[in-house]
Amino acid sequence: MNRLYIYTAALLFTIGFSACEEDTIETPKLNDTTYDIMVDLNEEKGIVSPLLMGFNNIYCFEKDAMWQNGSGQLPEMFKRMNTGVVRYPGGAVVNRYHWNNLNGQGWKDNWDPNYDPSDDMPATEFMDVDEYMANIIAIGAEPMLGINMGSGMKYNRVQDGIDEAVALVQYCKDQGYEVKYWYLDNEAYHSGANYRMTPAEYAEQINLYVPAMKAVNPNIETIVNWDSHISTQLSGMETLISLAGENINIMEVHWYWEFGTGTFNRWVNSYPMSTKNQWYNGLSYFREIMEFTPLLHRTGHTHIKLASNEWNLGPAASPAETPSKFESALMISEQFSQFIDGGLFMANFWGVHWPTETYAPSVNRYLLDPTDNYSENPAVKVFEMFGDAMGKMQVRCSSLINGVYDVAIWDDENNQLIMYLVNKNQNEVPLSTGIDLKGITAKMVTANSLISSEDGTSSEIVQTVANIESTSRVKLSLPQNSLTKVVITN
Numbered sequence: 001m002n003r004l005y006i007y008t009a010a011l012l013f014t015i016g017f018s019a020c021e022e023d024t025i026e027t028p029k030l031n032d033t034t035y036d037i038m039v040d041l042n043e044e045k046g047i048v049s050p051l052l053m054g055f056n057n058i059y060c061f062e063k064d065a066m067w068q069n070g071s072g073q074l075p076e077m078f079k080r081m082n083t084g085v086v087r088y089p090g091g092a093v094v095n096r097y098h099w100n101n102l103n104g105q106g107w108k109d110n111w112d113p114n115y116d117p118s119d120d121m122p123a124t125e126f127m128d129v130d131e132y133m134a135n136i137i138a139i140g141a142e143p144m145l146g147i148n149m150g151s152g153m154k155y156n157r158v159q160d161g162i163d164e165a166v167a168l169v170q171y172c173k174d175q176g177y178e179v180k181y182w183y184l185d186n187e188a189y190h191s192g193a194n195y196r197m198t199p200a201e202y203a204e205q206i207n208l209y210v211p212a213m214k215a216v217n218p219n220i221e222t223i224v225n226w227d228s229h230i231s232t233q234l235s236g237m238e239t240l241i242s243l244a245g246e247n248i249n250i251m252e253v254h255w256y257w258e259f260g261t262g263t264f265n266r267w268v269n270s271y272p273m274s275t276k277n278q279w280y281n282g283l284s285y286f287r288e289i290m291e292f293t294p295l296l297h298r299t300g301h302t303h304i305k306l307a308s309n310e311w312n313l314g315p316a317a318s319p320a321e322t323p324s325k326f327e328s329a330l331m332i333s334e335q336f337s338q339f340i341d342g343g344l345f346m347a348n349f350w351g352v353h354w355p356t357e358t359y360a361p362s363v364n365r366y367l368l369d370p371t372d373n374y375s376e377n378p379a380v381k382v383f384e385m386f387g388d389a390m391g392k393m394q395v396r397c398s399s400l401i402n403g404v405y406d407v408a409i410w411d412d413e414n415n416q417l418i419m420y421l422v423n424k425n426q427n428e429v430p431l432s433t434g435i436d437l438k439g440i441t442a443k444m445v446t447a448n449s450l451i452s453s454e455d456g457t458s459s460e461i462v463q464t465v466a467n468i469e470s471t472s473r474v475k476l477s478l479p480q481n482s483l484t485k486v487v488i489t490n
Contacts, residue, residue, distance in 0.1 A: 070138020
């Protein structure tokens with residue numbers, strides 16, 4: 001049930017951080033209304049890519065009952081979120097799967113001479129290419145198919161691997177499947193890969209596979225993946241792009257926040273959320289995205305776009321330190337806000353569901369909870385709220401509020417400004433603030449916030465008070481620890 005929150009404007013502001021810029025402001029007096037969020041519709045930042053709203057499909061976990069050829073629980077959920085792309089067949093399984101000889105054993109390669117087929121799963125327990133395409137068409141999203149390079153390298157069958165890839169491109173063409181995006185293996189740099197490659201080895205495979213695939217369909221775009229070092233420690237990525245850049249359309253990195261160390265308190269005290277972890281001294285997601293362009297100029301391949309086709313919070317160190325379902329959703333909302341703010345081209349959230357989790361709290365960061373009959377987690381509400389931003393124009397938005405990340409979107413079709421504000425400011429009272437507007441005449445405003453449920457176990461969306469003070473000023477209150485969506489009608 002929605003609750004109407006009526007707040008007073010009594011709070012103290014401190015040092016400010018913003019989605020677009022960082023400034024310092026003086027502390028206002030109590031009960032002042034400070035207009036410290038600025039939006040200018042005359043300064044356009046670019047279209048929000050519809051391909052940001054993407055999700056991973058792990059073929060060996062995708063039971064027929066959950067999809068039902070476009071009418072099941074998962075496709076209906078994806079439609080509500082305005083999904084733009086779905087990545088198949090998943091992550092590490094791609095360097096072990098064989099699209100025309102699937103076994104349902106995601107991490108078992110049937111090219112292995114010692115492969116045991118006795119554990120193969122029945123077809124109803126996993127998703128094949130035709131089932132995937134039927135569901136993608138029903139959802140209305142872009143397909144993205146993976147190519148296995150690892151098996152060919154591991155078992156000295158590189159040409160067989162190329163032939164397998166070419167056959168899949170040809171099959172899609174023959175079936176009338178319009179597949180533009182193709183990703184080439186997954187985390188080939190990682191110790192858990194089917195075959196661990198150096199940047200030079202991976203580049204060599206890319207230069208072998210891509211021309212053969214494009215001989216069948218010259219319109220495809222290829223996606224390659226290296227570690228997530230962009231601003232520093234990036235020699236591997238530079239080598240890869242330098243050697244294979246002509247055959248790369250999109251470079252993807254995988255961003256798991258604070259893998260193995262993340263807690264809600266660490267997030268609250270991170271202004272803004274960053275890519276820094278035990279292995280990498282990185283910047284905020286926004287800044288890392290910005291650093292990709294100079295990297296391309298150094299290598300001479302400025303046509304390459306950036307994606308994060310696996311992203312989420314990392315698992316916590318222990319069940320006791322794992323953020324709750326609501327906390328996880330709120331943290332995810334800031335990651336996604338930074339992707340929008342930085343103009344990231346494509347993103348695929350990792351973890352729609354994972355049925356083999358060893359301890360239940362880990363499911364908090366996924367979309368569905370398999371321990372609760374695959375019920376929806378609060379993260380689903382986050383993506384539903386952001387769905388209206390896909391394909392719309394981002395405009396300049398900056399604030400001076402400590403602990404609030406904000407982005408602004410112009411919806412030309414509906415003549416509306418849409419704002420998303422992630423509030424992790426830890427003042428004891430709700431945050432009262434004002435928005436200065438340029439390029440729009442405010443006629444009506446609504447605001448709804450995703451907050452924790454009263455018992456702290458889940459979430460709810462509540463109506464938040466927002467008032468038009470003048471045609472160019474709006475006043476609103478932000479609940480503590482919340483994602484608020486503000487819609488201002490011109």
